[in-house]
Amino acid sequence: MGALAVATGGIGYVQGGYVVALLTLALYALSLVARRRRLSRRLPSAGRTAPLSGPRDGA
Amino acid sequence: MSVASHPVEAVALTGRALAPARGARIASACGLVGLVGVVLTVWLGLWVTPPDAYMGNLVRLLYIHPSMAWDAFLAYGVSFLASAAYLWPRTRDLRLDRVAGASAEAGVVFTGITLVTGSLWGRPTWGVWWTWDPLLTTTALLFVLYLGYLALRRLPGEPEVRARRSAIAALVAFIDVPIVYFSVSWWRSLHQGPTIQPGRSEVHGSMAWTLLLSFVAFSLVYVWMLAERYRLAGLQARDEVEGLADALAERRAEAGMSRAGEAS
Amino acid sequence: MSVGTPAAAPGSATTAETGQDAAVAALRRARAARTRRRLGVVGVVLAAAVGFLLYKALTSGIVYFKTAAQAVAARASLGNATFQMEGVVVPHSLRSHAGVQDFVVCSGPVRVPVHNVGVPPQLFEPGVAVVLVGHFVGSSNLFSSDEILVKHSSAYVAAHPGRVQQGDGQTC
Numbered sequence: 001m002g003a004l005a006v007a008t009g010g011i012g013y014v015q016g017g018y019v020v021a022l023l024t025l026a027l028y029a030l031s032l033v034a035r036r037r038r039l040s041r042r043l044p045s046a047g048r049t050a051p052l053s054g055p056r057d058g059a
Numbered sequence: 060m061s062v063a064s065h066p067v068e069a070v071a072l073t074g075r076a077l078a079p080a081r082g083a084r085i086a087s088a089c090g091l092v093g094l095v096g097v098v099l100t101v102w103l104g105l106w107v108t109p110p111d112a113y114m115g116n117l118v119r120l121l122y123i124h125p126s127m128a129w130d131a132f133l134a135y136g137v138s139f140l141a142s143a144a145y146l147w148p149r150t151r152d153l154r155l156d157r158v159a160g161a162s163a164e165a166g167v168v169f170t171g172i173t174l175v176t177g178s179l180w181g182r183p184t185w186g187v188w189w190t191w192d193p194l195l196t197t198t199a200l201l202f203v204l205y206l207g208y209l210a211l212r213r214l215p216g217e218p219e220v221r222a223r224r225s226a227i228a229a230l231v232a233f234i235d236v237p238i239v240y241f242s243v244s245w246w247r248s249l250h251q252g253p254t255i256q257p258g259r260s261e262v263h264g265s266m267a268w269t270l271l272l273s274f275v276a277f278s279l280v281y282v283w284m285l286a287e288r289y290r291l292a293g294l295q296a297r298d299e300v301e302g303l304a305d306a307l308a309e310r311r312a313e314a315g316m317s318r319a320g321e322a323s
Numbered sequence: 324m325s326v327g328t329p330a331a332a333p334g335s336a337t338t339a340e341t342g343q344d345a346a347v348a349a350l351r352r353a354r355a356a357r358t359r360r361r362l363g364v365v366g367v368v369l370a371a372a373v374g375f376l377l378y379k380a381l382t383s384g385i386v387y388f389k390t391a392a393q394a395v396a397a398r399a400s401l402g403n404a405t406f407q408m409e410g411v412v413v414p415h416s417l418r419s420h421a422g423v424q425d426f427v428v429c430s431g432p433v434r435v436p437v438h439n440v441g442v443p444p445q446l447f448e449p450g451v452a453v454v455l456v457g458h459f460v461g462s463s464n465l466f467s468s469d470e471i472l473v474k475h476s477s478a479y480v481a482a483h484p485g486r487v488q489q490g491d492g493q494t495c
Contacts (some may be wrong), residue, residue: 013183014119017176018101021123025280028168032287039294043301109481114446118479185472186444191383200376207369210362215355247387247409249454251477261478314346 082286090283096276103269111266117183121266124176126273127169128198130281134166135205135236137285142229145222156222157296159229160212161288163205165281170202185249193242194250201239204232218296388454391430395464405458408466409474410435414449428453428466439468446473 104122111118141159144150177195178188189195212225243252262270391410394401410428417426424439426449437455447453452475457468 011116013179014105014116017120017123017179018105020175020179021127021172022097022101024168024172029280029284029287032284032291036287036291036294039291039298043294043297111479112481113475114479121479184444184446184475186447186470187472190472191379192387193380193384196376196380196384200373200380203369203372203376207366207373210365210369213358214362215358242384246385247390249387249472249474251475261476261480263480266479266481 083290086283086286089279089286093276093279093281093283096272096279100269100273100276103265103272108265108269114184117180118266120176120180121262122269122273124173124180125270126277127173127176129274130277131166131169131173131201132236132240133278134162134169134281134285135201135233138162138166138229139233139236142226145226146230153218153222153296154293156218156225157289157292158285159226160209161285161292163208163229163232164288165284167202167205167209168284169281170198170205174198174202190249192249193246194239194248197235197239197242201232201235204235208232391428391435392433393430394459394466395433395435398459398464401459403458403460405456407454407456408435408468409452409454411452412447412449417449419443424471428455435464435466437466437468439471441469441471443471444473446475447471451475 100122104119108119108122110116138159141155141162145152145155145159177198181190182188208225208228211228212221214221214224216224242248243250388407388409389397391408394406394408408428410430413427413429413434417424419425422440422442424443425437426439427434427436429435437457438460439455439457451473454472454474455466455468456470456472457466459465460467
């Protein structure tokens, strides 16, 4: 009973934990990159080359 | 974009990143080092470190679960500071609002993972997937509170109004963070005390530094996530206004056509 | 620091654009109303969840368990009510057979005999601290439980036996 049973039987929970954590982070990261790329394409002047002009610039 | 009206300009102005090139480079570096660290953590955690005398292989969740909880705290802490800085008149800046929102979202992701991995760890060790222990209950509360915060951020309104109410909500939600942390010492709990405590370490040998590595690696991943989400938030703010400008242009085109129809 | 005027400020329209701007404003209002309705539903659900969790925190959370010593001290008022009791499984006291375990838990000098029906967690063994869900039987000090939760410490050492967390009561 105890440690011996866990040493063999518990590994499924461990693997499950690693998979859930890493997969969730990876999917979230990929979704961030994909959404940013899509928006960058749609907004052609993205980033620091934004067309700033007129008296409001540098406010 | 044919409509060079002033709303577009205003948001382009506020949507500008702090120091885009340098910030992006630092974020990428953090992401890369973090990724390498995570790979190392997984390798050490699953293959190199020894099984625990009592828990056996179940101890390997030690290299995932606590660092997720730590990242959630870190993320909510950053969100809290950015929100407080936003409310402070001298540092008021919509970019801080975006930092707060971006960080809170990362915090929700980490809290979710904390709850799931904790459940997966609790079932074979404690014997239950879930129990209404003070730490578990207040952590679930944390998750729901920040989900509410993220929902509140989406409520329509003028940018300043939204930023202000979001900042206040972030300060309120943060109250639960110290409660979660101290719950194990304030109340009787099934959950063990914090694994990492100042001046006290009960983790030995390669297990200890693998644990430390997991904290560093996942913290760097958090920094990358924050930076990436912040950039996305800037683009979204612009898109919100330019999307309206598109709608305006569309309406004009429609109006022009209908006028042409009347004329003929 | 000053930030730009809020998007699409009402004053920004020139006279010629007024008609179209009004149309866009109407469109924006419609979108905003739809978002508000959706978020209203989300808000109600989340508020209910917060309320439920606060209730749980204030009922189960604050007094998650009584130690065996506290339970015995409050024996009369506890009656046969179900609660959670914590203690350390006394070594050599465990007799288990066919889904039933009889053992003794201690909390300081206090000892409570336990009759548990069910499958204990993998980590359950003599010497560990446990939280038991159950009740006292009749007017005796026998505790009848149907769930065992194993408490473990935050100490992790490779191959070093006997590092099991003692109960909140003193060692015994």
